[in-house]
Amino acid sequence: MNLKMIGILTAIFTMLLAPFSVCFLGDGQAEAKSDSLDKSRLEDKAIEVYINATGEKKELDIEDYVCCVLLAEVPESFDEEATKAIAVAVRTYTCRRLESDEKYTKHFSAHMCDDYTHCLGFMTYEEAVSRWGEKLAKSSYDKIKKCVDETKGEILYYNGNVIDAVFHASSAGYTEDAKNVWGYDIPYLVSVETPEKYGESRVTLKGSELREILEKQGVSCNFEQAEEKWAESVEKDKRGRVKSICIGGTTLTGRRVREIFHLESTVFDLKYEDGLFIFDVKGHGHGVGLSQYGCQQLALDGKSYKEMLSLYYTGAELGLY
Ligand SMILES: [Zn+2]
Incomplete structure (x- = not known):
């Protein structure tokens, strides 16, 4: 994830994408309320991705885009609940980018590019097949697709605004306050204890x-x-x-x-x-927001993706785009 881009929080967000319904994460009623998210009215959402190697701009459905990001960003060994938590974070991050007025001149106004040092990693199924062989690519893709489908449309809000759902690979014991990295407080990006064995x-x-x-x-x-x-x-x-x-x-x-x-x-x-x-x-990464390896450890400990999101994005609410 790109450190420069994720520091930008000054864009003004409209309420146009307010969720149809919102549930508080992490409390005893969260499961029941989030299960009641009405996805029947979800509409398709498209995103433009700039491919650095070819200069091509691809238009993709956001759910397909999230699959391609997860193929590039999530280890094949990850549990489904961890993969779902990262899917929601990636979808949220992308929706916030869609809402931003910022013009990404580096990729000719496409919302995202495929350079993980600038935006997020990106790998198509065909690329996965050529890199890993069909068997591994298919098993990875099938799991990712299932996790994306099961969280379809779900993104995170704070006070009605789409959050800046930054994530990193691993932290050593605690995640980091956004303020210590970018210089200003972000109420849902505060340091929390995280359980992974860090690198x-x-x-x-x-x-x-x-x-x-x-x-x-x-x-x-x-x-x-x-x-x-x-x-x-x-x-x-x-x-x-x-x-x-x-x-x-x-x-x-x-x-x-x-x-x-x-x-x-x-x-x-x-x-x-x-x-x-x-x-x-x-540890590995800026330490702010969701820890990928933290999610994996939490999944092994039996936690759900909603509990993971609740831990790493303090006070955020799950809704639909
Ligand atoms: Zn980019």
Whole structure:
């Protein structure tokens, strides 16, 4: 998911897409109320997708589009409930994009493109067959299609507006407050405890490499001290995300350090050992909103997709587009 795009929350949303009916997630009555969502009046919704490799603009039904995103974004091993939760998040994210006045010049005003670093990942069934072979592609697609069909039309609202349903791969213990990533509060994107076993990764750099990368990024540092003193004063929040770190006398935010050194997340330790700077990183992604691997763990624990959405999007309500 694209970090630049998902930070944009300033578009004004109309009430034109108000749900036919809305249910509160997570309380005891949620199941009964959401089952009463009347889908008989659901209308088709089309979306334009720009294919970067060919320059082609494809028009797709939004439900077919969600299938293509899930083929690209959801591991084949994922449980159905986790896949359904991600389907609702992707559909919501896409509906919000449809409502936005923003012109996406990078893809000639198409609503979305197929570059996961800019919008969302995208893979057609034919592409899946050529990559994975027909057997795996078919079993993946069949499961995804079932999950998309069973959640057809369902999206999330907060105070009557379609939410910014951002998601990420995994967090280390807690998701992140939107404010700590984008600088402003979003009431339904607040830190919550998340159960997944997060991935760990490591980035190792010689002093000369660290210095070169910082200089290329235009960060002015003072490297006159001995190397082992270049990085100091690491400040973390109570959940282990790096708030700031001082490198060569210049204080950088954890987020900026993540960008500069291409770290998987802002949950990291930095140490200097045997002439090397070593970043040990936990989790993958910006940490805001729904955690995909968190959903998978919750599914294994017997939770429903509605409970997952309720956890990761605090106070959001399930409705129809
Ligand atoms: Zn894009």
